[in-house]
Amino acid sequence: MDVTKIYEIMREFLPESQVKINEPMKKHTSFRIGGPADIMVLPTNIGEVTSIIKVCRQNDIPFFVMGNGTNLLVKDEGIRGVVMKLAQNFNDANVNKNIIRCKAGVPLSALSRIALESSLSGLEFANGIPGTVGGAVVMNAGAYGGEMADVVKKVTVVDMNGRLYEMQKEELDYSYRRCILQDGDRILLEVEMELLPGNYEDIKRQMEEFAACRKAKQPLNLPSAGSAFKRPPGHFAGALIEKAGLKGYRIGGAMVSDKHAGFIVNVENATFKDVISLISHVQKEVKRKFNVDLESEIKIIGD
Structure with missing residues (x-):
């Protein structure tokens, strides 16, 4: 299916401002690397998300779901089909006592500040x-002794048939930088987190x-x-790379x-090939010198 036809299908239920054609992915990734996505859609609510999924499935249109692209490396040829970006248009959050419920597109740093303003502790590491x-929830992001698995209570997901349902934390099977949602057959839409009441000044400090x-x-x-490699057991990736x-x-x-x-880092208009080669x-060098396998944390996308 050509790009114009896909665009027309998406415009049947999304306004023009939420559908972009031949959108350069380097504008949507923190690496500032990547060729064009055939179509990028920017849903504002769960209904639009489920509609996009159903239409793509019905028309055999490949689709990829992203946040704000902070762990993505997109190929220079770009991405065929539809990219659904759950970020700036999909970022509501509300606080009820020590519970925060938010959509998947809320910036993690912004969420940590929301917690601070409510004097809730548990997301300090996310600042x-x-x-x-x-x-962050899917990757079980963490730092300074904290991780998302510590605060997640339950999530709302949608499967590839557009069916919505909730999953409790225990069902997510959390481990280091991983949960079951990485398997790719469900898309995270909303998160409910349980934090602890704390002292505003202590949290801020x-x-x-x-x-x-x-x-x-x-x-x-x-x-x-961000960090390019996962921490290998018994080592720190950065220290090994520096020693090499x-x-x-x-x-x-x-x-x-x-x-x-x-x-x-991208120091001078780096290409996908530059990063992959590096x-x-x-x-190879870390393996040769220390016999340690480094696994990349960066998600590679594109055709």
């Missing part, structure tokens, strides 16, 4: 983590400390997809950060 709540630590240690001034002499190592426009070796080189 400064890029990405959306949805991506902790958040500020974490933010200062990130600023001092991480290359926040350059495009990246790869800090500052560069292929094309992609470089191992000279501030934190666990990050790969990831592969780092993995």
Whole structure:
């Protein structure tokens, strides 16, 4: 099916402002890399999400769901079919006592500030983590001793047939940087979190400390997809990469950060091939020197 036809199908139930044609993915990823998506749709509510899924399935249109693209590396050829972005238009949140319920597109840092304003503790670690709540819950994002599995109570998901249902935390099968939703047959739409009442000033102080630590240690001034590798058992990826002499190592426009070796940064119009080649080189060198396998945390998308 050609792009124009897909666009016409989406416009039957979405306004023009929510459907983009041949949209450059580098505008929607923190890496600032990636060719065009045939069609990008920006749903505002669950009804629109389920409609998009059903229409894509009925017309055999491939589709991919993203948040705000902070852990994505998109190929230079782009993405065929439909990209559904659950971010700026899908980000309601409300607080009821110590329970926060929010849509998947809420920025994680914004959620941590919502918790702060309600004097709720448990999301201090999330202050400064890029990405959306949805991506964080699916990836079990964490830092400084905290992770999303600590606060998630239940989630609302939609399956590939457009059926909505809730899943309790126990059903998500959480482990390090993983939960069952990564299997790809369900899309996270809403999250309910249970936090602890706390002291506003104490929560704020902790958040500020974490933010200062990130600023001092991480290359926040350059495009990246965050930490490039998962922590291997018994080691720290960044430390191994630095010991391998790869800090500052560069292929094309992609470089191992000279501030934190666990990050790969886009220093000069890096391409998909630059980043992939650099990831592969780092993995091979760490394996050769320390016999440790590094697994990438970056999700690769495209045709």
